[in-house]
Amino acid sequence: MRFLTSLAAFITAVAAAPTQSLDFSAYTSLATRTDPSLTGYLGVFFLGDKPSVYFYTSNGNNAISLKALNKGNPVINPTKGTQGVRDPSIISGGGDEEGKKWYIIGTDLNIGKTTWDASQRTGSRGIFVWESTDLTTWTGERLVNVEDATAGMVWAPDAIWDSEKSQYLVHWASKFYPASDTKHTGTPSAIRIRYAHTTDFKTFTAPQDYINKSPTNIIDLNILPLGSNVYARFMKDETAKTVFTEVSTNGLFGTWTRPAGASATIASGVEGPAAYWDNQVSGKAHLLLDFYGSDGYRPYESTDVKSGKWTASDRANFPKNLRHGSVLPVNATVLSALTAKWP
Ligand SMILES: *[C@@H]1O[C@H](CO)[C@@H](O)[C@H](O)[C@H]1NC(C)=O
DSSP states (O other), rough: OHHHHHHHHHHHHHHHHHHHHOOOGGGGTTTSSSSTTEEEEEEEEETTTEEEEEEEEEEETOTTEEEEEEGGSSSOOSSSTOOOEEEEEEEEEOOTTTTOOEEEEEEOOGGGSSSSTTHHSSSOOOEEEEEESSSSEEEEEEEEEOOOTTTTOOOEEEEEEETTTTEEEEEEEOOOOOOOOOTTOSSSOOOOEEEEESSHHHHHHOOEEOOTTTTOOEEEEEEEEETTTTEEEEEEEETEEEEEEEEEOTTTTEEEOOOOOOOOSSSSOOOEEEEOOSSTTTTTTTEEEEETTTTEEEEESSSGGGTOOOOEOOOTTSSSSSSEEEEEEEEHHHHHHHHHHOO
């Protein structure tokens, strides 16, 4: 039904603008449409005190029932930087790479080797990157610096295909010190969301501010496409320790507003929001929220993402202690390849 509504809107839009070139890019991944070929989910996480990448797959096509692959052992162990990766995010290829390439990117942070203060003053300015053409073989580990020496850290990188730019929009959280404070002992800026574009996760455009709510600190941005150039985004207010949502109806660089009210939040004491569409119920989305002081990710759900209203889901089959990661819908071929490789 949602699909038909969108289709009708699309036809109307095309009819109303006959002289404009047709851009189908926003419709190739019409987000709220259910896709019968998608028969499960791949979840990519780090665990409480273990900064490696762990894979989980769904039990059947249940978006909130997951089991560990590889007998619960990591699937990727970083060898560069701090040799610890947090906040892994799995990115689907776009453009020429759609359906052919996937990336996992993450924070270079092994908190067991540092402190929370030091990791934000003189932390890593790189993002970890791995890539795959089949979701089962992950190669090309790299640690790419995306900020200059004034940044205290680069946290929770995530990315989305930007169809208007035909490049990946990569974003992360950083705070900055004055250039004169080379040892970063003084007072930094608020933490803000930065972005750059890339086609290959090797070279990036010069970083710029994406979300600056100074003096409020913002981290952990995640973006969910709603189709037709509409997006919802989720982020943590690192000052109030809450996660909230904003919606744009005019693109990734459009006007973002907080649909449920200027101070509305989804939950508090949470971080690392990770949103994904349900494979079976059209218009239903899931949002994982990391209760970082407790037992990690808990699933939330919404059938009206644009309204900003989310409710807690049944947690009975959702594993405990999964931390900030992401979830990708996959088909039966991918699911069986993953299970065969990491039974
Ligand atoms: C399953 O998904 C993969 C990755 O997107 C794709 O390459 C493959 O063609 C799909 N297979 C089927 C049978 O749809």
